[in-house]
Amino acid sequence: MSDSPTVVAGQAAGSSVPVREIDAGDLSPRRPRLWHRFARHRLALASLCIIAALGMIGLFATLIAPYDPFGQNFDPTLLPSGAHWLGTDELGRDELSRIILGARISLSISFGATLVAVAIGLLVGTIAGYVGGWVDNLLMRFVDLVLAFPALFLILIVSVTLGVGIVSIIFLIGIFNWTYLARLSRAEFLQIRELEYIQAARAVGVSTRRIIWRHILPNAMGPIIVSATFILAAALYIEAVLDFLGFGISPDIPSWGNLLTTAQQTFYDAPQLAIAPGVLLTLAILCMNFIGDGLRDALDPRHVR
Amino acid sequence: MTRFLAQRLLQLLPLLLLTTVVSFAVMQLSPGGPLSAYEHSPSITAAQLKIIAHDLGLDQPAPVQYWRWLSGLVHGQWGYSLQSGEPVATLILERLGNTLELVATAFAISLLIAVPLGVLSSVRQYSGFDYLATFFSFVAYSIPVFWAGLMAQLLFSVKLGWLPVAGLYTEGVPWTFVDAIKHLALPALVLGLGLIAGWSRYLRSSMLEVLQLDYLRTARAKGASSWSVVLKHALRNAVVPLVTVIALDIPLLFTGALVVEVVFSWPGEGRLFYDALQNRDYPVLMGVLLISAFLILFSNLVADMLYGFLNPRVRYD
Numbered sequence: 129m130s131d132s133p134t135v136v137a138g139q140a141a142g143s144s145v146p147v148r149e150i151d152a153g154d155l156s157p158r159r160p161r162l163w164h165r166f167a168r169h170r171l172a173l174a175s176l177c178i179i180a181a182l183g184m185i186g187l188f189a190t191l192i193a194p195y196d197p198f199g200q201n202f203d204p205t206l207l208p209s210g211a212h213w214l215g216t217d218e219l220g221r222d223e224l225s226r227i228i229l230g231a232r233i234s235l236s237i238s239f240g241a242t243l244v245a246v247a248i249g250l251l252v253g254t255i256a257g258y259v260g261g262w263v264d265n266l267l268m269r270f271v272d273l274v275l276a277f278p279a280l281f282l283i284l285i286v287s288v289t290l291g292v293g294i295v296s297i298i299f300l301i302g303i304f305n306w307t308y309l310a311r312l313s314r315a316e317f318l319q320i321r322e323l324e325y326i327q328a329a330r331a332v333g334v335s336t337r338r339i340i341w342r343h344i345l346p347n348a349m350g351p352i353i354v355s356a357t358f359i360l361a362a363a364l365y366i367e368a369v370l371d372f373l374g375f376g377i378s379p380d381i382p383s384w385g386n387l388l389t390t391a392q393q394t395f396y397d398a399p400q401l402a403i404a405p406g407v408l409l410t411l412a413i414l415c416m417n418f419i420g421d422g423l424r425d426a427l428d429p430r431h432v433r
Numbered sequence: 434m435t436r437f438l439a440q441r442l443l444q445l446l447p448l449l450l451l452t453t454v455v456s457f458a459v460m461q462l463s464p465g466g467p468l469s470a471y472e473h474s475p476s477i478t479a480a481q482l483k484i485i486a487h488d489l490g491l492d493q494p495a496p497v498q499y500w501r502w503l504s505g506l507v508h509g510q511w512g513y514s515l516q517s518g519e520p521v522a523t524l525i526l527e528r529l530g531n532t533l534e535l536v537a538t539a540f541a542i543s544l545l546i547a548v549p550l551g552v553l554s555s556v557r558q559y560s561g562f563d564y565l566a567t568f569f570s571f572v573a574y575s576i577p578v579f580w581a582g583l584m585a586q587l588l589f590s591v592k593l594g595w596l597p598v599a600g601l602y603t604e605g606v607p608w609t610f611v612d613a614i615k616h617l618a619l620p621a622l623v624l625g626l627g628l629i630a631g632w633s634r635y636l637r638s639s640m641l642e643v644l645q646l647d648y649l650r651t652a653r654a655k656g657a658s659s660w661s662v663v664l665k666h667a668l669r670n671a672v673v674p675l676v677t678v679i680a681l682d683i684p685l686l687f688t689g690a691l692v693v694e695v696v697f698s699w700p701g702e703g704r705l706f707y708d709a710l711q712n713r714d715y716p717v718l719m720g721v722l723l724i725s726a727f728l729i730l731f732s733n734l735v736a737d738m739l740y741g742f743l744n745p746r747v748r749y750d
Binding site: 171269272273275276277278280281282284285286288289361365368369372373374375388392395396399402403406409410413414417418421 | 448451452455459462568571572574575576577578579580583584587591684687688691692695706707710711713718721722725726729730
């Protein structure tokens with residue numbers, strides 16, 4: 129990164145000033161500038177607002193939902209009406225309330241899965257990139273092996289074999305989506321660990337753990353965050369596909385994917401049931417992609433748009 | 434080049450072997466094991482079960498079983514479907530044509546749309562067309578494939594009645610080319626949607642990088658017309674990295690085909706995999722998984738080769 133802060137580790141040897149470790153974070157002028165550059169990407173900014181709004185809706189779903197998402201109305205209307213803006217499903221449950229609760233379920237699963245993927249990817253990438261040698265070689269060949277299989281197929285087979293709930297699907301999606309991030313963070317670590325300020329930090333006796341956490345990671349964070357945003361979009365999609373194919377979480381749970389699956393039964397009579405969750409899914413994935421794009425532009429001033 | 438190819442193939446071998454190990458492990462995952470179907474059958478005693486297991490070599494340690502299975506694999510013996518009893522290799526081969534038809538059409542459509550779109554976007558950078566193309570690319574890239582399929586069915590089949598909802602051809606009617614094309618159109622387009630978006634975006638940025646190079650200014654200064662500069666001089670260089678991306682995206686087409694084939698009841702490999710999932714037909718799952726792994730490794734190799742072939746600046750030794 130061209131604008132990474134250079135850290136001066138104290139004064140030249142022999143002077144009376146004690147040699148002192150300086151945090152990369154202390155000097156980083158990047159944060160405010162980053163925000164301004166990100167905000168220039170209007171679509172990314174709007175996307176961030178939309179994702180935040182969807183997150184809020186999910187967080188307060190039970191307060192916002194006009195009806196009980198599981199309460200059945202025994203006079204099902206299916207089609208939208210004044211009382212049920214998006215109609216009801218085949219069991220007479222209010223679709224709008226179910227979609228609102230769905231925001232909580234779908235978004236929390238994809239955020240959780242992204243956290244898992246980033247944690248594994250960072251761990252593997254950090255070890256490979258910092259330790260190097262045969263450890264690096266072994267880990268990267270393992271990454272090659274995982275990448276040789278289509279993730280969706282493996283996830284489906286594991287899901288069919290073991291069955292999944294909300295927690296296990298988070299781990300399942302995360303476990304099969306960390307490889308790209310591992311490669312990326314490895315490359316960042318390989319590059320940064322050779323920079324002079326790291327050598328300076330090592331020279332003044334900073335511990336390895338502290339070098340990794342305080343000196344390398346903050347400077348490697350940019351590309352990692354961008355890639356995490358794209359993992360988030362992919363996780364949301366994979367969760368929905370799993371539900372749609374019938375190998376995701378229990379069909380009683382109104383995730384957006386499950387809502388789409390049940391809507392297929394009344395596809396011809398009440399198409400809005402199939403349209404609404406899909407629009408939200410597309411909107412959320414679109415916004416996550418825009419945010420990732422905006423972040424990438426903001427972090428890389430040379431990037432051509 | 435030959436040396437590089439040989440080297441890459443040698444590197445690939447351990448990875449190929451490892452993919453078979455993983456696939457074999459998946460097979461072992463199957464709950465109850467291969468004989469679970471007999472376990473609750475009243476006509477088979479535990480002693481008989483032991484004899485069957487012995488006859489099939491199931492009492493051998495896992496490495497021995499793996500070795501036997503692998504040597505069978507090399508000789509085209511891929512096991513039998515638990516559901517239909519047919520050989521897995523036959524099941525896969527039967528459906529290969531349908532999947533290839535779908536994937537190849539999607540591939541061609543994507544390429545035919547993505548290349549002009551990417552070139553126009555780059556030449557008219559920051560124009561209304563560019564913004565529109567960019568926005569729609571992002572939307573197309575973000576739409577979940579299965580939902581795009583559902584919406585296409587709703588619009589073109591249910592509301593407008595232009596195209597059939599699903600299937601390979603109309604049942605009970607003599608096969609005609611037009612009928613087959615009509616059935617192919619929606620699934621192929623839906624499958625290609627994400628690729629059109631990805632490839633045109635990639636070509637756009639690749640073109641933008643090339644368009645500002647000095648040799649293009651030279652070409653223009655020498656009086657070459659602007660379109661000939663763009664198409665003959667710029668595109669030829671900008672397309673090189675795209676070729677690699679396309680080769681790497683081929684496996685993506687096949688995973689996408691899984692979802693599309695389910696939505697459109699298209700009897701291909703994806704549908705086979707989906708049915709096998711529902712029946713927990715592990716030999717079939719393993720077969721398709723292994724084929725897809727081979728395909729991915731092969732695509733990576735092709736991407737590497739093409740890159741060197743198209744870009745003479747890359748030297749392999």
